Amino acid sequence: xxxxxxxxxxxxxxxxxxxxxxxxxxxxxxxxxxxxxxxxxxxxxxxxxxxxxxxxxxxxxxxxxxxxxxxxxxxxxxxxxxxxxxxxxxxxxxxxxxxxxxxxxxxxxxxxxxxxxxxxxxxxxxxxxxxxxxxxxxxxxxxxxxxxxxxxxxxxxxxxxxxxxxxxxxxxxxxxxxxxxxxxxxxxxxxxxxxxxxxxxxxxxxxxxxxxxxxxxxxxxxxxxxxxxxxxxxxxxxxxxxxxxxxxxxxxxxxxxxxxxxxxxxxxxxxxxxxxxxxxxxxxxxxxxxxxxxxxxxxxxxxxxxxxxxxxxxxxxxxxxxxxxxxxxxxxxxxxxxxxxxxxxxxxxxxxxxxxxxxxxxxx
Amino acid sequence: xxxxxxxxxxxxxxxxxxxxxxxxxxxxxxxxxxxxxxxxxxxxxxxxxxxxxxxxxxxxxxxxxxxxxxxxxxxxxxxxxxxxxxxxxxxxxxxxxxxxxxxxxxxxxxxxxxxxxxxxxxxxxxxxxxxxxxxxxxxxxxxxxxxxxxxxxxxxxxxxxxxxxxxxxxxxxxxxxxxxxxxxxxxxxxxxxxxxxxxxxxxxxxxxxxxxxxxxxxxxxxxxxxxxxxxxxxxxxxxxxxxxxxxxxxxxxxxxxxxxxxxxxxxxxxxxxxxx
Numbered sequence: 001x002x003x004x005x006x007x008x009x010x011x012x013x014x015x016x017x018x019x020x021x022x023x024x025x026x027x028x029x030x031x032x033x034x035x036x037x038x039x040x041x042x043x044x045x046x047x048x049x050x051x052x053x054x055x056x057x058x059x060x061x062x063x064x065x066x067x068x069x070x071x072x073x074x075x076x077x078x079x080x081x082x083x084x085x086x087x088x089x090x091x092x093x094x095x096x097x098x099x100x101x102x103x104x105x106x107x108x109x110x111x112x113x114x115x116x117x118x119x120x121x122x123x124x125x126x127x128x129x130x131x132x133x134x135x136x137x138x139x140x141x142x143x144x145x146x147x148x149x150x151x152x153x154x155x156x157x158x159x160x161x162x163x164x165x166x167x168x169x170x171x172x173x174x175x176x177x178x179x180x181x182x183x184x185x186x187x188x189x190x191x192x193x194x195x196x197x198x199x200x201x202x203x204x205x206x207x208x209x210x211x212x213x214x215x216x217x218x219x220x221x222x223x224x225x226x227x228x229x230x231x232x233x234x235x236x237x238x239x240x241x242x243x244x245x246x247x248x249x250x251x252x253x254x255x256x257x258x259x260x261x262x263x264x265x266x267x268x269x270x271x272x273x274x275x276x277x278x279x280x281x282x283x284x285x286x287x288x289x290x291x292x293x294x295x296x297x298x299x300x301x302x303x304x305x306x307x308x309x310x311x312x313x314x315x316x317x318x319x320x321x322x323x324x325x326x327x328x329x330x331x332x333x334x335x336x337x338x339x340x341x342x343x344x345x346x347x348x349x350x351x352x353x354x355x356x357x358x359x360x361x362x363x364x
Numbered sequence: 365x366x367x368x369x370x371x372x373x374x375x376x377x378x379x380x381x382x383x384x385x386x387x388x389x390x391x392x393x394x395x396x397x398x399x400x401x402x403x404x405x406x407x408x409x410x411x412x413x414x415x416x417x418x419x420x421x422x423x424x425x426x427x428x429x430x431x432x433x434x435x436x437x438x439x440x441x442x443x444x445x446x447x448x449x450x451x452x453x454x455x456x457x458x459x460x461x462x463x464x465x466x467x468x469x470x471x472x473x474x475x476x477x478x479x480x481x482x483x484x485x486x487x488x489x490x491x492x493x494x495x496x497x498x499x500x501x502x503x504x505x506x507x508x509x510x511x512x513x514x515x516x517x518x519x520x521x522x523x524x525x526x527x528x529x530x531x532x533x534x535x536x537x538x539x540x541x542x543x544x545x546x547x548x549x550x551x552x553x554x555x556x557x558x559x560x561x562x563x564x565x566x567x568x569x570x571x572x573x574x575x576x577x578x579x580x581x582x583x584x585x586x587x588x589x590x591x592x593x594x595x596x597x598x599x600x601x602x603x604x605x606x607x608x609x610x611x612x613x614x615x616x617x618x619x620x621x622x623x624x625x626x627x628x629x630x631x632x633x634x635x636x637x638x639x640x
Contacts, residue, residue, distance in 0.1 A: 052536050073542035085533035089555035098551075102542035146541075 002063035002153040003028045004049065004186055009058035011044050011210075018044040020210040021058070029184045031177070032215075033201030035191055037233070041210035042190045043158055049188060050079050050156050062153055073102070078147035079156040083163065084139045086131040092118075092142050093127040096149050117148040120179065137168050144176065154186040161196065173200055194234050198222065206230045228358040231280050231351055237314060239280045242323040243355045246277045253364075255279060258321040262296055262345070268352060268364030277361070280351035283314060283326040286343050288333070295344025299325065303339045317343055392615075399423070399608035419605065426596070426609035435592030438579075439617075442507045442588065443572040449508070450515040450568050455561065457516060458523025459549050463535055473524070479517030488581055495582055506582040511575060515568050526560030527553055559631040566625045570618050589614045 004026040011019040019041040026032045034042040047053045049060055051072035060067050067075050078099070086095050093114060100110045118124045121141045131139055140160060147155050160176070161169045177200050180187050191197055197204045198218045205215040206229075214226045225231035231239045244255040244262075251266045253273050262279070289298040304324070305316035308331065315327045315335055327343055335341055352361040401415040403422055427433070460466075461473050491510065500506040530553060538548040554561065579591035587595065593614050596607070622629065 050536075050540060052539070072536075072540045075540075077540065079537070079540050081533040081537060083531055083533055085531065085537035087534065087537075087552055089558075098543070099541035102547070146537075 002186060003030075003061075004154055004188065005059075005061040006045070006049070007059040007061070009045070009048060009060060010056045011041075011048055011053060012056045017210050019048065022207075022210075022212050024205055024212060024215060026186060026188060029186055031180050031187045031189065031200065031202045032205060033189045033191060033197040033203070034205050034207055035194055035197035035201075035233075036207035036213075037192060039209070040192075040207040042192075042207045044210075045207070046079075046156050046158055046188060046190045049154075050077060051075050076150075076153045077156055078150040078152040078154075079158065080143045080147050080160045082159040084131075084143040084160075086139060086142055086146075088131055091128050091130055092123065092134070092145075095131070095142055096127075096145050099146065099150050113149045113151070114145075117145040120148065120182070121145050136164055137172065140164060140172060144179065148179070148183065151183075152185065154188065155180070157187065157189040159191050160189075161191070162193075169196075176200065195236055198234070204234070206233060208233070224360070225351070226360050228278060228280065228353050231353070231360070235282055237283050237326050239282050239351065240286075240325040241278055241280050241353075242325075243276055243278045246273050246275065248273045257323065258319070260299055260319050260321065260323055262299070262350070264296065264350060264352075264364035268362050271361075274354065276355050278353040278355040278358075280353060281325055281345050282349070282351075283328050285346045285349035286325055286327040287346070288315075288327065288329055288335070289342035289344040293344055294347065296347055296350060297344030298342040299344070300340070300342055301325070303335050303337055303341055306335065306337060315341070317341055395608045395611050398604055399426075399612050401605040401608075403603055403605045422605050422609040423613060426606050426613060429606070430592055430596035430610045430613075432589065432592060432610070432613055435587045435589045436617075438504070438507075438583075438586045439573055439575075439589040441504050442511065442575070443569055445504070446508045446511045446515070446572050447565060447568050450512045450519055450572075451561065451565050453512065453516045454519025454523045454564060455549070455554065455557075457520035458525075458527055459553060461520060461524040462527035463553075464545070473520075476517050476520050479514070480521060484514060484577060488577075492581060500582075502583045502586055504586060507575065507578055507586070507588070510578050510582070511572055515571060519564055519568065522564050523557065523560065526557040530556050559628050562625050562628040563631075566621055566629050569621055573618055589617075 006022045006024040009019060009022040010017065022041075022045055024032075034045055036042045044053060048055055049062075051067065051070060055068055062075055062077065087098065090098065096114045096117060097110045100113060105113075114127070115124070118127055121144060123138065123141050123145060126134060126138055126142070131142065134142065140163075143160065147157075157176075161172055164172060173196055176189075189200060201218060203215060203217050204221050206213045206221060208229050214221055214230045216224075221230060222234055225234060228241060232241065242257070242260070244257045244260065246253055246255045248266060248269075249263075253264045253266050253269055255262050255264060255277055266273075287293065287295060289295060299317075299319060301317040301319040301323075303315055304318045305314075307314040307316075311331060312328050313331050313333055315329055315333070317325045317327055319325075325343055329335060348363055350364045352364055353359065354361055397413070397415065399422055400418045400420065401422075402417060402419045403425065457476070461469060495501055495506050495510070500509070534552060534556065535548060538552050543551065573588075574590055575588050576590040576594065579586070579588040580594070583591075593607075593610050596610050
C-alpha cells in the first residue's frame with residue numbers, strides 16, 4: 001500500500017489539453033473517486049497513474065517513488081477496466097493467476113492467492129470457466145479478483161460498474177467499498193456517475209474540462225460546492241440556478257428578476273453586494289409554500305413536469321420568465337401539470353455564486 | 365416489419381445466392397464430369413452431361429503421365445516452408461503495426477500496402493536477375509523466398525486488422541499484469557486472433573499451392589502442381605478427359621485443407637464484420 005500524489009500533472013494530446021495542472025494527494029489506504037462528465041479528463045488522469053499514457057508535464061508519485069518514466073508493470077498497481085479486459089481464451093483461474101505467473105511467483109503461492117481472492121469474491125465455483133461463460137456481474141468480480149490477487153500498492157478502477165444493470169450496480173458498489181475497506185488498499189476510482197462517487201468515495205475529486213474543480217469529502221463537496229459546475233454536477237436531481245439582480249435594503253438583500261423576488265440576509269454578503277448574483281437551490285431544500293412555514297419566498301410559478309419517484313414526487317416549476325426550480329413533494333401531492341404553485345426555500349439553503357467567475361460566495 | 369415483404373426478400377436472397385452458387389460450381393462440376401469421360405482424342409465431354417462410362421482410371425493415367433508425383437512434391441515442400449514462414453512474419457508484422465507506436469510506422473505500412481497493389485508481373489524481370497545473381501534459379505528457395513515476400517504484404521495487412529479488432533484494454537491489462545510484448549503476443553493476442561490466423565494459413569496455402577507464374581519463370585525442373593498441369597495440358601491438349609482429371613488432382617489438396625478449416629475460415633472471414 002502507498003500514498004499517491006499528482007503534482008501539477010498536465011497531459012496534452014496535440015492541441016487538446018486533457019488534464020491541466022492536476023495536483024492531488026491520495027493518502028495511504030484512501031478511496032478517492034475522480035468524477036466528472038465525459039471529456040473531463042478523469043480517465044486520462046487514471047491512465048497517467050497507470051502508466052498507460054505519458055505525462056506532458058508534472059510528476060506522479062506512488063509511495064515515495066516518482067513513476068513518470070516507470071513502465072506500467074513496474075508500478076505495482078492493478079487496474080480494473082470498464083470492459084473488464086479478461087483474457088478470453090483463459091479460464092477464470094488462469095486470468096487471476098496470469099499477473100502472478102508473469103512475476104514468477106511460486107505455484108503454491110499463486111494457488112493460495114487465487115483461492116483466497118476467489119473466496120472473498122464468491123467466485124470459487126467459477127474458476128474453471130472461460131469469461132464467455134460468465135454473466136456480466138461474474139465477469140466484474142473476476143476483474144476485481146485479478147486486481148486483488150496482485151496485492152498491489154494501489155487499485156485503479158475505470159468505471160467498473162458501468163456495464164452492469166442498475167440493480168447489480170447498486171449491490172456491487174457497496175461490495176467494492178466493503179472489499180476496499182477489508183484490504184485497505186489505496187484506490188483511485190473513476191466514474192461519471194455522481195451517485196456512485198458520493199456513495200463510494202472517502203473523498204471525491206470533481207473534474208471538468210481537464211481541471212480539478214474541487215476535492216473533498218462527500219459531505220463537503222455536496223454542501224459546500226466551490227462553483228456552479230460542482231454544485232450542478234453533484235446532486236441528483238441537479239441544483240436549479242437563476243441569475244438575478246441584487247440590491248441591499250438595509251440589513252437585507254433583495255434579489256429579483258421580473259416577478260421573482262427573494263429577500264436574503266445581508267450577512268451572507270460580507271464582501272459587499274454585487275449587481276448580479278446566481279442563486280442555486282437543491283430540490284430537497286425547496287418546498288411548496290404555505291404561510292407560516294418560515295421558508296424564503298414565495299416564488300410563483302406553474303408545474304411544468306411531474307415525476308413520480310414512488311416514495312415522493314419531483315415537480316418542475318417554471319416562473320413567468322422561465323426560471324426553473326425542481327421541488328420534492330409528497331407522492332400524494334395534488335399538484336398537476338399546468339397548476340399554479342408557490343414555492344419557498346429553506347432559510348440558509350440558497351447557494352450564492354458570482355455569475356461572472358461562477359465561484360461560490362456563500363449560502364443564505 | 366411487413367412479413368410478406370420480408371418473405372419475398374428472403375426468397376429473392378435465396379434465389380440470388382442459388383444463382384451465384386450455380387455460376388461458381390458449374391465449371392467445377394463440368395471439369396469433374398469431363399474427367400470421367402473415356403480418354404482419347406475422340407472423347408467429347410459436354411457440360412453437365414454424364415459420361416457414357418465412368419473412366420476412373422483417367423486419374424491414374426493423368427497422375428503418371430503428368431508426373432504429378434514430382435510437382436506435388438515441389439508444391440508440398442514449398443508450402444511446408446513458405447506457409448509457416450509467411451504466417452509467422454505476418455503475425456509479427458501485423459502485431460507491430462497494430463500495437464506499437466514507432467517512428468515511420470505509417471510510411472512502412474503503406475510500403476507494405478504497395479506490395480499488395482503492384483502485380484508480380486511488373487517486377488518479374490528485375491526479380492529474375494536478382495534470383496539468378498543469388499544462384500537460386502531452379503531451386504525451392506527461389507519459390508519460397510519470392511512467395512513469402514509476396515504473401516507478407518497481404519498477411520500483415522490482414523493480421524494488423526485482426527489485432528486492431530481486439531479491445532485495447534486487453535493489451536493494457538497485459539502490460540499492467542507484467543507481460544512483455546512477446547508474451548502478450550503469444551499468450552493473449554494470438555489466441556484472440558486464432559480464427560484470423562487460421563484463415564490466413566488457408567489462404568496462404570491456397571496461394572502457394574496455386575503458384576504458377578513464379579514456378580514457370582524461375583524453375584525448370586521444379587514445377588509446382590499448377591505449372592505441371594500447364595505443361596501436361598500442353599502435351600495432351602486434345603485429350604480433355606485427361607487434362608480435366610489432372611485439374612481435379614491439382615485442386616484436391618486445397619479442397620481438403622478448406623474442408624478441414626472451414627469453420628475457422630468462415631469465422632476468420634467474418635471477424636470484425638459483426639459486433640461480437
